[in-house]
Amino acid sequence: MMILGIIDNAFLSLISSAIPASTVVVLAATGCLLGERVGVLNLGQEGLIGIGAVYAVIAVTSWGVESPWLAFFIGMFAAAIAGLLFAICVVVFKANQVLVGLALALGGIGLSNQLGTNRNGTPIRALFREVNPGGGLKDGGFFEAFFFHDPVVYISYIFLPLVLWFVLFRTRHGMNMRAVGENPAAADAVGVSVLWSRIGYSVLGAAISGAGGAYMVLSFTPTWSPDIARGRGWVALAVVIFAAWRPFRVVAGALLYGSMISLGVTAQARNWGLLFSARDLAFALSMLPFLVTLAAILLPAGAAQFGKRVRSTTAPAALAVPYSREDR
């Protein structure tokens, strides 16, 4: 029974640290998903997270913003501007989405690091506070693992995917948007504006990805450090593939990544040295989130080859394909 107790305890502390660790990825991946559903592949997630984060930090430290929500929206707005520039390049001018996406990743990392140079480690005074549903429940166990997070967590895990799922799969508008991602010529023929829906949703997606960065500095880390995204943007892109472009599966994929991160933290804190010394274990586990993310996109694709659920793993047919009427 004691062993069971230890496992139970470790599992709960794993969950309670995985949830905030995954929130950044949930937001960034949801942002990707929005753009990809209308056929726009934005590889610049790493840069968008950086831009969202650095402008949230600037708002708090230089502009005297005291509300975390306002700083959050400023970060989102900055990322939306970057997303708009991206959309102008790839949707209006029809430039190669892979090239411009990588340009956004590089430019965003460079810009945010440059702007953040003098703000390394500055404490952020406007932080999100945890939602406390009643003091007696904070028992270090089940309730604390699930019910003591800040409001952004609940928005990203429940509200956002729910709204997105409803709009995409239960409304006429959502059907039109999915059509833009699958068959823009057909959508165009029935009077849906491919141009404006692609611009609109990729900009909105960029704002949500930037929200991931803003959340990092306003709650998770909570301070600015260079290269703040540390690969989370790329993981988010992988999570969308794993999730087969569905909102709630994005949450599951991000949690998979987050639990690998917190597995490393927990293992180090509790000194689980089985095969390695504690130091080597930490290094080995630091590779795990990326390896597990890789496996998560390979395995469904592999399973699809053997005849299981082929349909559900395919990308929007017009993903990263520019649309112009004259090519029809």
Next chain:
Amino acid sequence: MTTYRLERRLELDARTSALTRVAGAIIAMLVVGLILMLTGRNPFSILMDALDAIFGSQRGMEGVALRAIPILMTALAVALSLRLKIWNIGSDGQFLMGAFAALGIGIHVDGPGWLVLILMALAGSIAGALWILVPALARAYWDVNEIITTLLLNFVAAQLVTWSALGFWRDEGSAVIQSTERVPYTLAGIPGTDSLTIAILAPFLLTGLLFWLFRSTTIGFEIDMIGGNPKAASFAGVNVRRRLVSVMLFTGGIAGLGGMLQLSAPGAQQLGPGFSAQFGLSGFIVAALAGGSMFGVLGGGFFIAAMFFAGIILQTKGLSVFIIFAIYGAILTGVALGEVASRYRLVRAEAAGVVA
């Protein structure tokens, strides 16, 4: 009054598209200069300082050539994959794994220097190829997008190298905490230079080899066929999957060899943080600029290496290294927009009307 309008080109020749790409990159850098000017810096004096740092001394030119080696190797890896319309964004990871494997051989094998160096080069190439094996198989057989898979492995490689430098291959005697043991063998130097080794020959030889491959062999022709239209290639009897995997492994091998060459330069000889100063990224920019042309890679490689070197020098003058990333971003955007521009041409409205 004559009016002009844009018209789609029916055929794209390589020269026009190369010219517009380069023009795009130049315009992008002018924009960066303008932004620097608006933020109160003098882009002309920065440019002059950079040119002086590069061409003012033999050390500057050698510094550029030294940095050109890893950049050219990763750029050739990416350029070759681009001929297949494959984006190998993991060349940084393959580069690191090549250096990692070469280091393993270098510190554990005793023997005559030339033999160990050959073994190191083999190990480096094989490790680089193995690092892209899973993304290559997944792309060829399961149709998994290679952009994300190759990129995720970059992070794994970086963690593995950090682990080796702080953990299992750490130099316990060194005062520097984060460095591995040193490889005692280095490549032969080139007479008349301070720091260049025969490694500088490798990208030139490889460029020649690849140029010949595409000009005169069936393999090169098949690669271009797959890049143009994989279905047509398949109908023509090309084993597309096998070709895809073998070429991707080869690109990984090139990047891995680049890692070995970087490691066996005098003065490098060990792994630690900052060993690969994002050479893979620079290589990617070069390949995008060259658009798959092998000789274009040579020109672009030295250009980006010069910028990279100037960036390091300019850090002492109050510019941060992050500016380089921002400039890379601007150049890539310029290249992508230049590519779009090459698809159009300006024609007189009346003339076009007559033809239509």
